[in-house]
Amino acid sequence: MLRFILRRMLQMIPTLLAVVLIIFVIFSVVPGSFITSLMSEGRNVMNADVLAHLNQQFGLDKPLPVRLWDYLWGLAHFDLGISYRTRSPVWDVIEPRLWPSVKLALAAMGFAAVVGIPLGFLAALKPGSVFDTGTMMMAVSGLSLPEFWFGLLLMYVFALHLGLLPSFGYQAGSVRYIILPAVALGVSPMALLARTTRAGVLDVMNADFVRTARAKGLSEPRLVRAHVTRNVLVLVLTTLGLQVGSLMGQAIVIEKLFSWPGIGSLLVDSVSTRDIPVVQGTVIVIVLWFLVINMLVDVAYAAIDPRIKVT
Amino acid sequence: MRVRFNFALGLVLALLVIAAAISAGWIAPYDPIFDADLMNSEMPPSWAHWLGTDGQGRDVLSRILYGARVSLTVGLVSQLINSCIGTALGVSAGYFGGWWDDLVNGLTNVMLAIPSLVFALAIMAVLGPGLPSLLIALGLTNWSWTCRIARSSTLSLKNQGFVQAAKTAGFGDTNIMRTQILPNILGPVLVIATLGIGGAVLAEAALSFLGVGIRPPQPSWGNMLTDARELIRTAPWASIFPGLAIFITVLGFNLLGDGLRDMLDPHMRTRRT
Amino acid sequence: MSGAPSEPMLPDPVLSVRDLRIGVGRGNELLHGVSFDILPGETYGLVGESGSGKSITGLSVMGLLKRPLQVTGGSVVFRGQDVLTLGRRARRKLRGDRMAMVFQEPMTALNPLATVGRQIAEMFVIHRGMGWAQARRKAVEALESVRVPAPEERARSYPHQLSGGMRQRVMIAIALACRPDLLIADEPTTALDVTVQAGVLELIAELCKAEGTAVLLVSHDLGVIANMCRRVGVMDRGRLVEEQDTRALFENPLHPYTRGLLAARPRLGSRSPAGRGRLTELDQVVTGEERGREAPTLTTPRGLRLEASA
Numbered sequence: 001m002l003r004f005i006l007r008r009m010l011q012m013i014p015t016l017l018a019v020v021l022i023i024f025v026i027f028s029v030v031p032g033s034f035i036t037s038l039m040s041e042g043r044n045v046m047n048a049d050v051l052a053h054l055n056q057q058f059g060l061d062k063p064l065p066v067r068l069w070d071y072l073w074g075l076a077h078f079d080l081g082i083s084y085r086t087r088s089p090v091w092d093v094i095e096p097r098l099w100p101s102v103k104l105a106l107a108a109m110g111f112a113a114v115v116g117i118p119l120g121f122l123a124a125l126k127p128g129s130v131f132d133t134g135t136m137m138m139a140v141s142g143l144s145l146p147e148f149w150f151g152l153l154l155m156y157v158f159a160l161h162l163g164l165l166p167s168f169g170y171q172a173g174s175v176r177y178i179i180l181p182a183v184a185l186g187v188s189p190m191a192l193l194a195r196t197t198r199a200g201v202l203d204v205m206n207a208d209f210v211r212t213a214r215a216k217g218l219s220e221p222r223l224v225r226a227h228v229t230r231n232v233l234v235l236v237l238t239t240l241g242l243q244v245g246s247l248m249g250q251a252i253v254i255e256k257l258f259s260w261p262g263i264g265s266l267l268v269d270s271v272s273t274r275d276i277p278v279v280q281g282t283v284i285v286i287v288l289w290f291l292v293i294n295m296l297v298d299v300a301y302a303a304i305d306p307r308i309k310v311t
Numbered sequence: 312m313r314v315r316f317n318f319a320l321g322l323v324l325a326l327l328v329i330a331a332a333i334s335a336g337w338i339a340p341y342d343p344i345f346d347a348d349l350m351n352s353e354m355p356p357s358w359a360h361w362l363g364t365d366g367q368g369r370d371v372l373s374r375i376l377y378g379a380r381v382s383l384t385v386g387l388v389s390q391l392i393n394s395c396i397g398t399a400l401g402v403s404a405g406y407f408g409g410w411w412d413d414l415v416n417g418l419t420n421v422m423l424a425i426p427s428l429v430f431a432l433a434i435m436a437v438l439g440p441g442l443p444s445l446l447i448a449l450g451l452t453n454w455s456w457t458c459r460i461a462r463s464s465t466l467s468l469k470n471q472g473f474v475q476a477a478k479t480a481g482f483g484d485t486n487i488m489r490t491q492i493l494p495n496i497l498g499p500v501l502v503i504a505t506l507g508i509g510g511a512v513l514a515e516a517a518l519s520f521l522g523v524g525i526r527p528p529q530p531s532w533g534n535m536l537t538d539a540r541e542l543i544r545t546a547p548w549a550s551i552f553p554g555l556a557i558f559i560t561v562l563g564f565n566l567l568g569d570g571l572r573d574m575l576d577p578h579m580r581t582r583r584t
Numbered sequence: 585m586s587g588a589p590s591e592p593m594l595p596d597p598v599l600s601v602r603d604l605r606i607g608v609g610r611g612n613e614l615l616h617g618v619s620f621d622i623l624p625g626e627t628y629g630l631v632g633e634s635g636s637g638k639s640i641t642g643l644s645v646m647g648l649l650k651r652p653l654q655v656t657g658g659s660v661v662f663r664g665q666d667v668l669t670l671g672r673r674a675r676r677k678l679r680g681d682r683m684a685m686v687f688q689e690p691m692t693a694l695n696p697l698a699t700v701g702r703q704i705a706e707m708f709v710i711h712r713g714m715g716w717a718q719a720r721r722k723a724v725e726a727l728e729s730v731r732v733p734a735p736e737e738r739a740r741s742y743p744h745q746l747s748g749g750m751r752q753r754v755m756i757a758i759a760l761a762c763r764p765d766l767l768i769a770d771e772p773t774t775a776l777d778v779t780v781q782a783g784v785l786e787l788i789a790e791l792c793k794a795e796g797t798a799v800l801l802v803s804h805d806l807g808v809i810a811n812m813c814r815r816v817g818v819m820d821r822g823r824l825v826e827e828q829d830t831r832a833l834f835e836n837p838l839h840p841y842t843r844g845l846l847a848a849r850p851r852l853g854s855r856s857p858a859g860r861g862r863l864t865e866l867d868q869v870v871t872g873e874e875r876g877r878e879a880p881t882l883t884t885p886r887g888l889r890l891e892a893s894a
Contacts, residue, residue, distance in 0.1 A: 026437055027437065144558055146516055152539075207692065209694050217677065249429045272522065304697070307744050
């Protein structure tokens, strides 16, 4: 198993490299950066000398391949560069934002799983019923819902009208602040999980071995518990993992809406201020999260499904 | 049958939005940008303003109607671009194989690892806000699934007799790809594209909401929500209706896509019974 | 009673099916009143083409018909009780315990995520109230009885680690675990390699003989039927058209359909008196009128499942 994990981690590297390359190239096309935006926006018009000095300080006067190489070299030493805006290491800017984002992602996923999976299960056990149709309609709606609008509505109802929950902000260790953003973020994954679980249960219930179990005389509850659940889990796990992996990216808008100090809002801020090193660093972190989650999903699969050989 | 109901409802909603977008110029009661009556700002829905007014006295209904143009343009055009890129890459990768296939696969994997909103955000940062940038950004973001499907369909089609037969008959590669393979993959590609329209509309709204998409005063459902956010206490309708518009549009195309998928290819369905 | 010698009393049949009718939806009848008896310990064969209704007959006895299909008439008397009148719970209690079934596809018939031993042991836990530890020991014994080598090790294996023939033996072990009175075997060897088929059939024959288990063997394969069954029923399009002792059937088929079925067998060898010749299609021997009224054949589209959703 350990070798498997190591191998997967090695496989992540080319993908990461490609991502870095792409982002780097995209941003090198940017006609300006934070530096030049200082010049155009300001009441202080910077003269050419200062500009040149700044450029040199940040290595922006070197040609693209050299810059790329420098960056990669830095990456290999876990050095993400210096933020244009704060002049401090990018990692120092990113690091305090990590945990809030992870917390939000896990909370949202927890909500999605706890609500979505049982709903999907129940819907599948009574296919064609009113409950089933209703649940699936709800699922399609959940997938079509703009989550920031939903978040706004939640804010309105629960925070402003009813005054039950805070509408923005973050407080470490407190649960109240995470509820609204987690629910807003979790609606879409919940809907998808409900649909996927339902499809999975229907597939499994139609499988041959379930027929065998019935022929053995098992009662429905026992059958579902002993034979169906695990098999459905195997089918649902992929979706679950994919959702968690992409949540970091999807959380961007929710973080902005609820003033949640996470990676997503950092990305938006640094994009609007053209703080390229921070943008690059943030994207790398987000992609890394996705890849790591994917790997964990594969590990979980290998643990649950005996058919998968772990080499 | 539930499948037909999905398709029908989706079609109705989608057509509704399309109609709104096309006819905005004629049926909108006010100009979305210039009819700003500050004296009448933040007014609740009334006979004069069916959906109320926003923070600058502009008619919400008119802005929503014009916003439909933006959303639909972005949705349809970006998906068109996505489909073209995805199909071109996928079919050629499946057909020719070899190093090209490896390259496309690697690229697809990388694209799948980057959340689409993040990628779009990065591109918008480079291109600057506005409709053309949005079209390019979203057009470049979501082609991965189409590419995958196109590739696997091409691979399975390649293994069937008629491609070989066409080759022996002397047909050129491009000809074969165009006349034999393309018609067969149109179905799944169409389904993905339809479902993707909803995603593109949501993405545009999100980007505009964040301020990097369509900039005000140009109305977009997303940036309407940005403005409305400040007013949520005093003028909640300014938040409710644009979001509702987004919801209805995306729902329509999602249902349409679901219905199409169930009708075209039973293997792709999410099981009805 | 007078002093005249009395006939030997036939024991009561284990299974007595009378006028069984199965339909789909409104007005579509698939089984048009099928009747037959199976005596205790007897191996009875049900032969016919695909779509003749033999599989759904077996399924209806077990109570595993899937929702669009349902029993629309007749009775199924098992050990003196019409199971069609029983409630679901009572019917379920019979399944696995007094009547058992073995299916055609051993590849997919077992839960891929549970060990083989556990799946056998489950029978003892449910029907005999044993604890798991004891049940697992009995499971190993069961594996031994179906001649699976290294039974303790095998009990810890997962289904995908076994061959098709081995899996079918596991299925038999499961089915016979509680020593049922009736075993329904629906094409048990059709999906197996030819080399393995004989062994599995022998196993079934031997074990059932030892325990006195009656067998309803459903097959389209005349060879299988000939080897295993004492009596045979021939089914065509939802009707039982002929029923005889096996030998008699082969030597002197009565119904035109049976004749056609037998004539359609491939002839082996170039030295047979009739020469190799071409296969005789059923339609060439039996005319439409002889086969009787048009009746809907149940052709199942791929993937359509006919069995119960409980």
